[in-house]
Amino acid sequence: MKRRIWFGAFFLAAVGGLTCAPYTLAVDLDSFEFNDASGTLLAGGANTANPANNWVEGTGMGASDIRNGSYNIVKQQTTLVSNYLQIDNITSGTRYLVARMSGWDFYFNPGDPSEEFRIAFLDNDTGNSGATITAQMNIRRDAGGSGNIVLMGSALGSPGTSATDIPGAPILNTTQTNPFTMVLELNKDTNSYKIFYKDGANPTQVLGLGTVDSARGGNSARMAVNGNFGNFSDDYPIDYFEVFSVDRLALTDTNPFSDLISLEIDRGSASMTLRNTSGATISGIESYSITSVSGGLNPAGWNPGAATPTTSTNEALAATFTTPISLTNAQTLSLSMGVGAWIKSPFEDLQMVLNLTGGATRTVNVNFLANGGMKWQHGDFNLNNTIDAGDWLSFIANAESDLDGLSRVEGYQSGDLDGDGVNSIKDFVAFKALYDAANGGAGAFDAMIVNLSVPEPSSMVLLGTAALFLSARRRRRGRIAPPVVHTIPSQASQDHSPAGDSAMPPFAKIFLTSIVAVMMAAAVPTARAIDLVDFPFNDDDDALLNEAANVVNPANTWIVESNMTNSSVQSGVYHVRKDTSNLARNVLDITSNIASGKGWIVAEIDGWRFNSEQSVGNFEPTALEQFRLTFLDNDAGLTVASSFVTAEARIQRTSGGGLELFGTALGTGGTNVSGVQPALNLNQIEPFTFVLELDKNANQYSIFYKTASASSFSLFGTANVASDREGNSMRLAFSGDYSGIDMISKQEFFDLDRIYATTTNPLDLPIDPTTLTLEVKSNGQVSIRNDTNGAINFNSYRIGFEDDLTEDLNFAGWNSLSDQGIDAVGGGNDPGETWDEAGGSSYKVLAESFLLGSSTITPDNSLSLGSAFQPGGAHNLLKFEYHDINLASVITGEVEFVVVQGVDGDYNDDDVVNAADYVIWRKNVGTTNTMPNDPHGGTIGSQQYNTWRANFGMTGGSGSGLAGSSVPEPAALWLAGLATLALAARRRARRDIAS
Numbered sequence: 001m002k003r004r005i006w007f008g009a010f011f012l013a014a015v016g017g018l019t020c021a022p023y024t025l026a027v028d029l030d031s032f033e034f035n036d037a038s039g040t041l042l043a044g045g046a047n048t049a050n051p052a053n054n055w056v057e058g059t060g061m062g063a064s065d066i067r068n069g070s071y072n073i074v075k076q077q078t079t080l081v082s083n084y085l086q087i088d089n090i091t092s093g094t095r096y097l098v099a100r101m102s103g104w105d106f107y108f109n110p111g112d113p114s115e116e117f118r119i120a121f122l123d124n125d126t127g128n129s130g131a132t133i134t135a136q137m138n139i140r141r142d143a144g145g146s147g148n149i150v151l152m153g154s155a156l157g158s159p160g161t162s163a164t165d166i167p168g169a170p171i172l173n174t175t176q177t178n179p180f181t182m183v184l185e186l187n188k189d190t191n192s193y194k195i196f197y198k199d200g201a202n203p204t205q206v207l208g209l210g211t212v213d214s215a216r217g218g219n220s221a222r223m224a225v226n227g228n229f230g231n232f233s234d235d236y237p238i239d240y241f242e243v244f245s246v247d248r249l250a251l252t253d254t255n256p257f258s259d260l261i262s263l264e265i266d267r268g269s270a271s272m273t274l275r276n277t278s279g280a281t282i283s284g285i286e287s288y289s290i291t292s293v294s295g296g297l298n299p300a301g302w303n304p305g306a307a308t309p310t311t312s313t314n315e316a317l318a319a320t321f322t323t324p325i326s327l328t329n330a331q332t333l334s335l336s337m338g339v340g341a342w343i344k345s346p347f348e349d350l351q352m353v354l355n356l357t358g359g360a361t362r363t364v365n366v367n368f369l370a371n372g373g374m375k376w377q378h379g380d381f382n383l384n385n386t387i388d389a390g391d392w393l394s395f396i397a398n399a400e401s402d403l404d405g406l407s408r409v410e411g412y413q414s415g416d417l418d419g420d421g422v423n424s425i426k427d428f429v430a431f432k433a434l435y436d437a438a439n440g441g442a443g444a445f446d447a448m449i450v451n452l453s454v455p456e457p458s459s460m461v462l463l464g465t466a467a468l469f470l471s472a473r474r475r476r477r478g479r480i481a482p483p484v485v486h487t488i489p490s491q492a493s494q495d496h497s498p499a500g501d502s503a504m505p506p507f508a509k510i511f512l513t514s515i516v517a518v519m520m521a522a523a524v525p526t527a528r529a530i531d532l533v534d535f536p537f538n539d540d541d542d543a544l545l546n547e548a549a550n551v552v553n554p555a556n557t558w559i560v561e562s563n564m565t566n567s568s569v570q571s572g573v574y575h576v577r578k579d580t581s582n583l584a585r586n587v588l589d590i591t592s593n594i595a596s597g598k599g600w601i602v603a604e605i606d607g608w609r610f611n612s613e614q615s616v617g618n619f620e621p622t623a624l625e626q627f628r629l630t631f632l633d634n635d636a637g638l639t640v641a642s643s644f645v646t647a648e649a650r651i652q653r654t655s656g657g658g659l660e661l662f663g664t665a666l667g668t669g670g671t672n673v674s675g676v677q678p679a680l681n682l683n684q685i686e687p688f689t690f691v692l693e694l695d696k697n698a699n700q701y702s703i704f705y706k707t708a709s710a711s712s713f714s715l716f717g718t719a720n721v722a723s724d725r726e727g728n729s730m731r732l733a734f735s736g737d738y739s740g741i742d743m744i745s746k747q748e749f750f751d752l753d754r755i756y757a758t759t760t761n762p763l764d765l766p767i768d769p770t771t772l773t774l775e776v777k778s779n780g781q782v783s784i785r786n787d788t789n790g791a792i793n794f795n796s797y798r799i800g801f802e803d804d805l806t807e808d809l810n811f812a813g814w815n816s817l818s819d820q821g822i823d824a825v826g827g828g829n830d831p832g833e834t835w836d837e838a839g840g841s842s843y844k845v846l847a848e849s850f851l852l853g854s855s856t857i858t859p860d861n862s863l864s865l866g867s868a869f870q871p872g873g874a875h876n877l878l879k880f881e882y883h884d885i886n887l888a889s890v891i892t893g894e895v896e897f898v899v900v901q902g903v904d905g906d907y908n909d910d911d912v913v914n915a916a917d918y919v920i921w922r923k924n925v926g927t928t929n930t931m932p933n934d935p936h937g938g939t940i941g942s943q944q945y946n947t948w949r950a951n952f953g954m955t956g957g958s959g960s961g962l963a964g965s966s967v968p969e970p971a972a973l974w975l976a977g978l979a980t981l982a983l984a985a986r987r988r989a990r991r992d993i994a995s
Contacts, residue, residue: 029095030087030221030251032071040066042083042223049250056084061225070102073229073244078114080226086125087251090188090218096255097121097184097221099137100248105175106141106149107242115227116140117244121186121193121218132156134216135193137184137207139172141227149174151182153195157213164293164349166195166208179247183255186218190368190375192348196257203278204257206363208351214378221251260365261327263290263335263352267371270301270340274352274364276327283326284357289318290335294347295407302341305333314407317341324357345409346378379434381413387438389831392851395431399423399838400798400845423840425798425890426540428849429883432795435851532590532599532757533730535574536770538891543569545586545732549889551770552756559587561640564734572892573606576750579739585640586732590757593635594727596696601629601649601730602762603690606751608651610659610682624653625736627750629692631701633667635728646725647701649673649692651680653736658682663692663703667722673703675717687753689713691762694727704763713763730757772857773894774799774880779902779932780810781911782868784882784893786857795854797882798838799865800845801874807843808873814846815866817855822863825853843870854885867909902933905951907944909933913951921948 031049043057045066060081064073075081087095099119106115120136133156142148153166172180178200185194191214195207229242261282264273272290276282287307290297295314302312307319327333335341342350352364368375371385379387381394398414403421406414415423417430534552546560548569561584567576578584590599610625633644645666654660659680663673691704691713703716732755738748769787772794776782782799786792799809817823817835824834832851841847846868857863869875880893905913907920909932924931924940936943 027253028250029253030085030249032249033069034066034071034247035069036066038065038067042066042071045071053086055223056086058083058224070245070247071249073117073225073246074242075225075227075229078226078228080224082222082224084122085221085223085251087218087221089125090121090186092188094185094187094189094253095121095218096186096252097137098181098248098250098252098256099183099223099246100179100181101176102179102245102247103176104139104180104244105242107175114141115229115242116225117246118222118224118226119182119184119249120222120224121184122220122222123216123218125219132216133222134218135184135186135210135212136222137182137195139182142171147174148172151195151197151207153184153193153207153210155193155210155212157216163213164210166193166210169207170197170205172199181256183257185255186212188217189373190348192375194365196255196260196365198257203362204259206260206351206365209349209366211347211349223249261354261362263350263364263366265342265348265350265366265368266340267344267368267376269336269370270298270342270344271334271336272302272341274305274327274333274335276329276331277365279329281326281328282354282356282362284324285321285327285354286324286357287318287320287355288352289316289355290341290350290352291316292347292350292409294345294349294409294412296343296345296347296349296409298339298341298343301336301339303335303337305335314343314409343409344376344383345412346376346380347409347412348375377434377438378417379431379438381415387435392431392435392832392836395423395427396836396849396851397839399428399849400840400842400847402840423838425796425847425849425881425883428796429890432849432851530756530758530770531760532592533588534754534756534758534770536754537569537574537752538572538771538893539569539889541568541570545574548574549884549887549891551887553591554887556589556591558732559638559640561585566739572753574752574755576734576738576752577748578734579737581735581737583733583735585643587632587638587640587642587729588732589635589638589729590727592759594631594694594696594759597759598693598695598697598761599631599727599757599759600694600762601631601692601757602755603627603629603732603752604754605684605688605690606753607687608684608750610653610748624655625738625748625750626650626652626734627690628731628733628735629690630731630733631692631694631727632729632731633725633727638729642729642731644725645731646670646727647692647694647721648731649690649701649703651690661703661705661716663701663717663719665701665719665721665725667725669699669720670722670725671719673701673717673719675703675715678705678714678716693763694721696721696726699723769894771891771893772880772882773896774878775862776869776875776878776895776897777911778871778897778899779909779911780813780867780869780871781900781909782865783862784857784865784880785862785896786859787894789859791856791858793854793856793885794882795851795885796847796849797880798845798847799868800847800879801877802879803877804844806874806877808870808875809843809846810867810870811841811843811846813867814841815864815868816846816848817850817863817865818848819866823850823853823855849883903951903954904933904935905944905948905954906933907931907948912955913948913953917948921945 028049030047030053032045033048034045036045041057042055042061042064045055047053058081060075060077060079061083062075062077064071064075097119116138117140118136118138121134123132123134133154135153135155137151137153139149139151142150149172151170151172155163155165157163181198183196185196187193191212192209193212194209196204197207198204225244229244259278259280262275262277264275265271289311292315297314297317299312299317302317304319307321309319311318348368350366352366354362354364356362376383377385377387379391382390395415401414401423403411403414403416403423408419411419411421415427415431417427420426530552532552533550533556535548535550537548539548544560545564545567546558548558550556563578563580563582564584564586566579567574569575628648628650630648631646632642633646634642645664647665648663650662652660652662659682660677665671687708689706693702693704695701699721700718701721702718704713705716706713734750738750771788772792773785773787774782775785784797816837818837821828822835826833828834833853835848835850838847838849855863875897878895880895881890882893884891900911902909903911903913905917907917910916920931921940921944926940928939931940931944934944935947
C-alpha cells in the first residue's frame with residue numbers, strides 16, 4: 001500500500017528543532033539557505049555569503065528543485081549524479097562543510113544499497129569531470145544489505161597513502177522528520193578530517209576522526225546523489241514516496257556546534273586530558289572507553305581517573321566508575337601518568353565515548369595539541385621533526401624484520417610505512433620519497449659533485465689496500481641467521497661488466513660505476529621491440545589501471561572508466577573485479593598512428609574464471625561478460641567515451657553461458673570475423689595470449705590466439721576494416737559483472753599478465769625482456785642480470801620466497817652490494833652513502849637499499865651477489881623485486897635457474913678459477929678438509945695446486961680458459977690473498993652468527 005508524506009511535516013519539524021540547536025558564530029564563506037522561489041533549480045539557488053558563486057548542477061538531478069525553504073531531491077535513476085561548487089583552495093588551516101536536512105524518506109527497496117547523499121571536499125577544481133575525493137561524509141543505505149540507514153565517512157588517495165575511512169556507526173531513521181545536521185571538518189595542517197552530527201535537539205556527537213592524503217587539498221566541494229530517490233512518484237511535489245530534503249548547505253571557518261566535550265592529547269608529553277567544553281554540566285558518567293584502530297594507546301601510561309579498568313590494550317582503554325561522576329563546564333579529568341597514555345606517532349585516530357546513566361552516550365571530540373599544531377611527520381621515527389640520517393638507520397635496521405603480532409603503530413615504528421605488516425622494498429620507496437621531500441627534493445644529495453683525481457701508479461696498491469681495510473671496518477647491524485655452518489669465503493666483488501675484469505682496483509670500480517650511474521640516472525630505457533606501449537603490471541599491489549607503469553613511455557597512461565575502481569594490480573597481474581554490468585571503456589594513446597603497415601595489440605592473459613551462469617545486470621539483462629581489445633580511429637580529445645572503432649577482438653559469453661571469440665569492425669566496409677571457434681574453458685588456468693592485428697595496407701584485421709602449451713599462434717579469422725579508419729589509439733574494455741558467486745562461493749575474475757602494442761610482429765619474433773633477471777646457478781652463485789635493451793637504474797632490491805617461509809637462501813655466502821662498496825657516494829661511510837643491508841636479512845630474505853644513490857646495470861651486464869643461494873634449494877619459489885628509478889615502480893623481475901657443472905680447481909665454488917681459489921688452497925694445505933670441485937680428495941697438497949694451475953681462468957661450462965688468462969705471479973697472489981683476507985675480516989660477524 002502506498003504512503004503519502006507531505007512536505008509540511010518536514011518543515012514544521014525543522015522550524016521547531018532548529019531553535020534548540022546550539023551553534024557558534026562563524027564566518028560563512030559560502031551559504032545556501034534555499035529560500036528561493038518555488039521551482040528554482042540547484043544551479044539557481046542564491047549563495048547568500050558569496051552571491052557570485054553558484055553550484056554547477058549535474059544533468060541527472062531530474063525533478064529535484066527548491067520548494068518551501070528546502071532543496072528537495074527527487075531523482076528517478078540509479079546512476080551517481082554530482083554537483084560541484086568552486087571554493088577557495090584549502091591547503092592549510094581548517095574548514096567545515098555543513099549540510100542541514102529538514103528530513104528524508106528512504107522508502108523503496110531496502111535491500112538496494114545504492115541510495116546515498118554525499119558531501120565532499122575534492123582535490124580537483126569545479127568543472128573537472130573527475131572526482132578526486134579528499135574527504136567526504138555520506139548518509140546511505142548500509143552496504144551490507146540490511147536496509148539500515150547509516151552516516152559514514154571516507155578519504156581517498158594514491159595507493160600506499162595514509163588516507164583512512166570513518167566506519168558508519170549510528171543507525172539512522174529510515175524516515176527522518178527531525179532536523180539532522182552533519183558537518184565535515186577538513187584540517188590541512190594535520191591532514192585529518194572529522195565528522196560531527198546532530199539529530200534534532202539531541203547533543204552533538206562525533207562520528208570519528210580520519211586521515212587524508214597529504215597531497216590532496218580542498219579545492220572544490222561536491223554534493224552527490226546516488227540511487228533512486230523518487231520511486232513511484234506520481235505528481236511531485238504533492239505525492240511522493242521517497243525524497244531527501246536539504247534546507248542548508250554551507251562552507252564555514254568555524255564548527256557550528258558548541259556543545260562538544262573534548263579529549264586533549266599533548267603530542268610532546270603524550271598526556272591525555274578529558275575537558276568539558278560543552279557549556280553545561282555533564283552528569284551521570286558511569287564509564288568510558290578510548291579506542292585506537294592503529295593500536296596507538298599505551299596502557300603503561302594510563303591513569304583511569306578513579307575508575308576501575310576493564311580493558312587495557314594498545315587498541316582499547318576502558319574503565320567504570322563505582323559511583324557515576326559529573327563534570328562541570330570547563331572541568332578536567334587527567335587520564336595519563338608518566339610517559340602518557342598515547343604512543344607518539346603520526347597516527348591520531350583515537351576515539352572516546354562516555355556512557356551515561358540511563359543508557360545514553362556522548363562521543364568526545366578528540367583534539368591533538370602541541371608540536372606547533374602539527375602531526376609527527378610520517379617517517380620521523382626519532383621524533384625530532386625532521387627526516388634525517390637517524391631515521392634512515394632506524395628504518396634500515398628494521399627492514400625485512402618479523403613484525404607479526406605488532407599493532408599498526410608498533411609496525412610503523414619498525415619502518416612499516418604502508419601498513420601491510422612488513423618493512424619491505426615498498427616501504428623503502430615511501431621512505432626515500434619522504435627523505436627527499438624533507439631534504440631539498442629528489443636527488444638533492446646526488447647533485448653534489450665529488451672531485452676525484454686519478455692517483456699515480458705507485459699509489460694504486462696502497463689506495464686499494466686502504467679501501468679494503470676501510471670497508472672491513474663497516475659496522476654490521478642486527479644480524480639474525482639460523483645456525484648453518486659456512487667456512488668458505490666468497491669471491492670479492494664483481495663489477496657491472498662480464499666476468500674477467502676482476503683485476504680492476506676497487507677504487508677504480510667505484511669511480512667508474514659512479515660515473516655510469518650519474519650518466520644513466522636520467523636516461524630513459526632505449527626502445528625495445530615493443531615500440532608503442534607496454535604494461536607488464538609489475539606495479540605495487542592495489543595500483544589502479546591508470547597508475548600502472550608504461551615501461552616504453554612512462555608519461556603515457558590509461559584514461560580509466562570510473563566503474564573499474566574495484567580492479568587493480570595484484571601480485572603482478574591486473575585483476576579485474578567489476579561489480580556493475582555497464583561497459584567499462586579504458587583508452588590509451590598509442591603514440592604512433594597506424595595509417596599504413598601493420599600494428600598489433602597483444603594481451604597476455606594469466607587466466608580467468610566465470611560462473612556456469614552468465615552475469616545478468618539489474619538494469620541491463622542482456623549485458624554478458626566481455627573482454628575487448630580495440631584499435632580506435634579517434635586521437636585528439638581522447639576520452640573514455642571515445643568509440644570510433646576501427647577493429648575489435650573479444651572473448652565473450654555466448655547466449656548459452658559458454659565462451660567464444662568474436663571480432664568486429666565499424667565504419668563503411670567494416671565486417672565481422674568468422675572462423676572455427678576454439679574450445680574455451682570457463683575456468684582458464686593455463687596462460688592465454690590474445691592478439692589483434694591491424695593491416696592498413698590491406699585494410700584488414702586478424703585475430704590470433706595461443707595457449708602456453710601451444711607451439712605457435714592459431715588464426716581465428718580475418719575481415720575488413722573501413723578504409724577511412726586508422727589505429728590512432730587503443731581501448732581495453734570489460735562488459736558485464738565480474739563479481740558473481742557460484743555454488744562453491746568462487747568469485748569471477750579476469751587476470752591480465754601484460755598488455756602491449758607494437759609494430760614488430762609478435763607472432764613469430766621473441767619479445768625482448770622488460771625487467772632485470774635474477775640468475776641463480778645450481779652451485780649457489782647469484783647475480784642480477786640485465787637482458788633488456790636499455791640500462792636499468794635501481795636503488796633497492798629484495799630476494800625472498802613466495803611462501804615467506806622457505807630458508808634456502810645463503811645469508812652467510814651473500815656478497816651484498818654493500819659488502820662490495822658498489823657505487824658509493826661521498827665518503828661512503830656516512831648513513832645512506834652506500835648500499836645498506838636490511839637488518840632483517842636472513843636465510844628467508846636478502847634485501848638492501850641505497851638511500852642517497854643508486855646503481856645502473858647496462859644491457860648484457862650483471863652484478864654478482866656471491867654464493868647467496870643454497871645448492872639444491874627451492875629455486876622455483878624464489879621471488880625477485882627491485883625499485884626501478886626511471887619507472888618509479890617496484891618491479892617483479894624474472895628468476896632464471898641455471899644448471900652448471902663445477903670446474904675442477906674452483907675451490908670457492910664461484911664458477912670461475914682464479915686467485916681467490918689459490919687462497920682457499922693455501923689455507924687448507926696439509927689438511928684433509930673437503931674443498932668444492934676438488935677431484936682428488938685426501939690430504940690437500942700439490943695435486944690440488946696443479947689442478948688449480950692447469951684450470952686457471954676457466955669458468956663453469958666454458959670448457960676452456962679465458963683468452964689471455966695466465967697464472968698470476970707470486971706477488972700478485974700475495975696481493976690477492978691480502979684482498980681476500982680483508983674481505984674475510986669484513987664478513988666475520990656474518991659467519992660467526994651463521995656458524
